[in-house]
Amino acid sequence: MSQGTTFTQYISALAAKDSSIPSSLLISVSNACKLIAKQVEQGALAGIIGSAGSGNVQGETQQKLDIISNDILLQACGKEASLAAMASEEMETIYPANAQGNLLLLFDPLDGSSNIDVNVSIGTIFSILKKNHAGPATEQDFLQSGKDQLAAGYVVYGPQTSLVYTTGQGVHMFTLDHETNEFLLIKENVQISPDTKEFAINMSNMRHWDQPVRRYVDECLAGVEGSRKKDFNMRWIASMVADVHRILCRGGVFMYPWDKRDPSKPGKLRLMYEANPMSFLIEQAGGASVNGKERILGLPSEKLHQRVSVVLGSKNEVELIQKYHLGT
Structure with a gap:
């Protein structure tokens, strides 16, 4: 597809050809990350810089933006009909969504949060799995091998806000246009050089x-x-x-x-x-x-x-x- 195609257009076109692509949930995640990006940009202006005075399930100190980002993802994606449940690095156990859903969402709502106070790039990481039975999701449903992922990706909040994802058909990059509030395609089929310095x-x-x-x-x-x-x-x-x-x-x-x-x-x-x-x-x-x-x-x-x-x-x-x- 041509550069400038929106993420919604891009993923919807792929899903029209391949029904296994979790397009609606991916779009919900991308919309949640737009909201997180706005919070990150405001930072100290909104009074959301610094420690929240609490710890997560791993005993690590939570930042205010850790909790805000986690809540945004829960609220933005929780209404998605295809989503059965979510799991977050910031929560001890799973968060039920729609008992009739067949997808599972895992995320680190704000990776690198120790960098928040010094204005260094941070991001959101996500992974989507398929629930393999009818009825409400359990924690056991999430314990799948990484090779079983339907989709995965991240959004990096830096000089540009960029979304990178895969559904097993290559890696594709998008950058957020703040004027239109849309993620726009910048590069398809990213490849890493086998050698490096x-x-x-x-x-x-x-x-x-x-x-x-x-x-x-x-x-x-x-x-x-x-x-x-x-x-x-x-x-x-x-x-x-x-x-x-x-x-x-x-x-x-x-x-x-x-x-x-x-x-x-x-x-x-x-x-x-x-x-x-x-x-x-x-x-x-x-x-x-x-x-x-x-x-x-x-x-x-x-x-x-x-x-x-x-x-x-x-x-x-x-x-x-x-x-x-x-x-x-």
Whole structure:
């Protein structure tokens, strides 16, 4: 389709050819994110910057905008007839919608919220699954493998507000036109270069990493004098949405690995709300995504707030890191 096609037009045209595409719910999510974008833009002017003085189910401090964004998604999508229930990183259990619906929506309402106060890019991540039985949804219905996702995507609130999504038919990008309040198509079938000279990781945690990650980063830092024979740049925004968006635009590797500070936790990021949807996007764009040893989209989902290590991005680099973890 031509540049400038609205997201509603784009997704409706696809759904006319393929009834499995959850077009109405995707449009509801996009409309919710427009409302979140307005709240993000207002920030301190609306008195919504700073801590809410509460914690989420993971024990993390909630920002005011975390709660506002969560409520916007619940209200904007809860009326959708096809939606059976929702699950959020900010809520302990599921939120029922329409008992007759056959779709499930998972979301991180405001990823990277530690960046709110300093005006750095943040975003909303979402994933859509199919409910496989009649009647009201249960928490068990959400525990599906990432490869079973019907759709996934994110909206990044930055210099531009951009929506990126996939339904398993490539990755497509839209930018919000504030004059018309419509997401307009800017790029179809995004592809990630298999090779890169950029990696993103929180270097302050280096002393806690396992040996395979240390080996890879040490080789990158060695530059042209090292075994990789090329110089690397390091980027770290502390917002998964922003880091993944950069990778989709120009390649790179994003890593949030296991570390020894809490050996019982397999990772920091949430499988259902962050790792699965982002892995779906990355694979659809020709990249790869693993937890170190295994493909993330093949991992079993065992609980709603399950954590996981994440390495994703340019395929050749991810496969090299995976080989280091496998000892090959």
